[in-house]
Each structure stands twice: as structure tokens, then as C-alpha cells.
Amino acid sequence: MSKLEDVSKAVEKGKLKEIEVIVDEALKDGAKAAEILDAMIEAMVVVGEQFRVSEIFVPEMLMSAHTMKKAVAVIQPLLVEGATTSLGTCVIGTITGDLHDIGKNLVALMIESAGFKIVDLGVDVPAEKFIEAINAHDDCNLVALSCLLTTTMPALSKSVEGIIEAGLKEKVKIIVGGAPITAEYAKQIGADGTAEDAASAAELAKTIVA
Ligand code: B1M
Numbered sequence: 001m002s003k004l005e006d007v008s009k010a011v012e013k014g015k016l017k018e019i020e021v022i023v024d025e026a027l028k029d030g031a032k033a034a035e036i037l038d039a040m041i042e043a044m045v046v047v048g049e050q051f052r053v054s055e056i057f058v059p060e061m062l063m064s065a066h067t068m069k070k071a072v073a074v075i076q077p078l079l080v081e082g083a084t085t086s087l088g089t090c091v092i093g094t095i096t097g098d099l100h101d102i103g104k105n106l107v108a109l110m111i112e113s114a115g116f117k118i119v120d121l122g123v124d125v126p127a128e129k130f131i132e133a134i135n136a137h138d139d140c141n142l143v144a145l146s147c148l149l150t151t152t153m154p155a156l157s158k159s160v161e162g163i164i165e166a167g168l169k170e171k172v173k174i175i176v177g178g179a180p181i182t183a184e185y186a187k188q189i190g191a192d193g194t195a196e197d198a199a200s201a202a203e204l205a206k207t208i209v210a
Contacts, residue, residue, distance in 0.1 A: 003029040004039045007071065011043035014063025016070060023074045033078035037106070040068050044102070068102055072109075080113040087114065088141035088209055091133040091172075093121035096155045100148035103178060103198070107144060110202035116142065127162030134168050141171065141209050144201065145191075147178040156181070157189040164190055173208045177201055 001009070003026035009015075010022045026036055047064045050056045090111050094104045101123045112118045119133055119140070134140045143163060147156040160174055176191040186194035193208055195201040 004031055004035060007031075007036055008039040008043040011040045011064055011068050011071065012046050014060060014067050016063060016067045019067045019071050020074055023071045027075075027078075033075040036071070036075055037079070040071055044068060065102060069105075072102070072105065076109060079109055087116050087206065089119060089137045089139045090116040090142040090144055090205065091119045091121065091130060091137065091140055092144040092146070093125035093130060094123040094146045094148070095152050095159060096124055096126040098147055098149050098152040098155075099123045100146070100178075103148065104146035106198040107146060107177065107201045110198040111142075111144065111205045114202040114206050116205060125159075127159040130159055130163060131166045131168065134163070134166075134172055141173065142205055143168075143172045143174050144205070145174070145176045147176065147181060150180045153180060153185070160189045160191050175201065175204055175208065 006022050007026050010019050015022070023036060027033075044064065047056070047061055051061050090108075092104060092108050092111070094101055104123070108118050108120050117139075119137060121129055121133055130143055130145070134143055145156055145159055147153060156176060160176065163169070163172070163174060173192045174190070175193050175195065176186050176189070177194045177196070181194050183194055193204050195204045
């Protein structure tokens, strides 16, 4: 098995204690941080499918998530090399009712390396918190909302609506994303854009505030 496959299997199986060593070994073997990240994202897709067909349950899914978070912390410095922080401030969070944060954290990391300061509100964030944070930061020019559940899509729509109704559309661009979000849906709810993954979200962030 290659070292990247070892990383992938370790995330899939939730090998929390071993993961840091396994990631270190992959790096020493010449794997790039981005390749390690891709291997872990693929593992999470496998985990999601196993959950969907009831081969595993929430505790196993949670172990995989913890394992991936620990691994991301190891490669994080390599992913954000060259960050400059001059494009503005991005307020980011996972929408109310939704506790998924791995994707949101990666999006934050990539937007940070693209040159933004990040104000991360965490998970389960209601519209009022986004509005409060945008108002609290004079140089805030971007808000990024993550949504992983089809059941929380109405909350996403409500938050975007709230931000617009608070008169903040002049101040910030609104980007939304997460597995169930399509470009059509993003447009329909009044967001300025969406992106499929963290790297494209960073590209979008740069172009949208320009
Ligand atoms: Co949950 N979960 N989960 N889960 N979970 C999914 C999302 C699911 C697809 C699994 C499945 O059934 N196959 C399913 C949702 C189904 C649906 O809505 N259609 C699901 C479910 C049902 C649930 C629960 C309801 C399960 C239950 O309790 N019965 C529950 C809900 C809890 C809640 O939020 N209220 C739940 C709980 C959990 C855990 C807590 C156990 C854990 C999350 C832990 C954590 O995040 N700290 C978890 C996990 C790990 C998953 C899967 C397996 C993996 C998610 C992940 O981290 N992926 C997931 C299955 C899957 O995604 N295939 C699943 C890796 C990550 C890098 O990708 O998050 O997609 P992702 O982020 C990507 C893109 O989406 C995009 O870029 C990211 C990086 O490339 N992106 C953006 C994300 N945000 C963006 C924002 C942007 C732009 C792009 O702009 C602002």
C-alpha cells in the first residue's frame, strides 16, 4: 500500500492515535500536502457512502472526522504558505442547525492563503451572528456560508436573506457552498456565487471582491 493509501485508510478507519505519524511518513515519502488532503477527502466520501448504506453509524463517522481534523492540523502550515492578508476580511461559518465543519475549515484555510483575514464563527451559526460579525469588522468584504445538509438549506436561504435585508449587500459579497449547493440554488437565494471545493472557493473569493 502507498503512503497516501495509508493516510486514506487511516481516516476511513478513524485511526486517531496513529494518524499524525502516518501523515508524517507520507510527507517524508515525498507526498505533497495537497495530495494528502485529496486522499483524505476521498476517504470521507467512502465514509459517507458507508454511513448511507448503514455499514457504519454516527460514532464511526465522528471518529473519521476527528482523525481528518488531526491530520489537517499537521499539513495546515504547508497549505497556507505564502498567505499575505491584504484583500480584506472574510466572515465564515457553518449554517444554523449544521455541525459539519471540516469542509468549512478547509475553505477558511484556502481563503486565508488567498490573502484574506478570517473571522471563523464556527458551526450552527444563526443569521444574526453573521450580521453581527460583518458589522463588527470595518474591512469585512466577504461572507462565506457553508451548508452540508439538505435539511439546513432553508436556513442558508434565510441567512442570505437576513444579510441582504440588513442592508449589508453593499458592504459584502456573499458566497455559499457545501455538497448539496448548486450554482442555480445559490443564485436563487441571492448569493453572489458558489464553489465546489475549497480551492475554487478561494479563487472565487479573490475574483468576487476585485
Ligand atoms: Co454527516 N452527513 N451527519 N456527519 N457527514 C453527511 C453530510 C451525509 C452526506 C452522509 C450520508 O448520508 N451519505 C449526510 C447528509 C445527507 C443530506 O443532507 N443529503 C449526513 C447526515 C445525514 C448527518 C446526520 C444527520 C447523521 C445523523 O445524526 N443521523 C448528522 C447531522 C448533524 C448536524 O449537522 N446537525 C451528521 C453528523 C456528522 C458528524 C458529526 C458525525 C460528522 C461531522 C463532523 C465534523 O464535521 N466535525 C459527519 C461527517 C464526517 C459526514 C461526512 C461523512 C463527511 C463530511 C466531510 O467532512 N467531508 C458526510 C458524507 C460526505 O460528505 N460524503 C456526511 C470532507 C469535507 C472536506 O468535504 O464537507 O463536503 P465537505 O466540504 C467540501 C465541499 O462541500 C466544499 O468544499 C469543501 C472542501 O473541498 N464546501 C464549500 C464546503 N463548504 C463550502 C463553502 C463554500 C464553498 C465550498 O463557500 C462558502
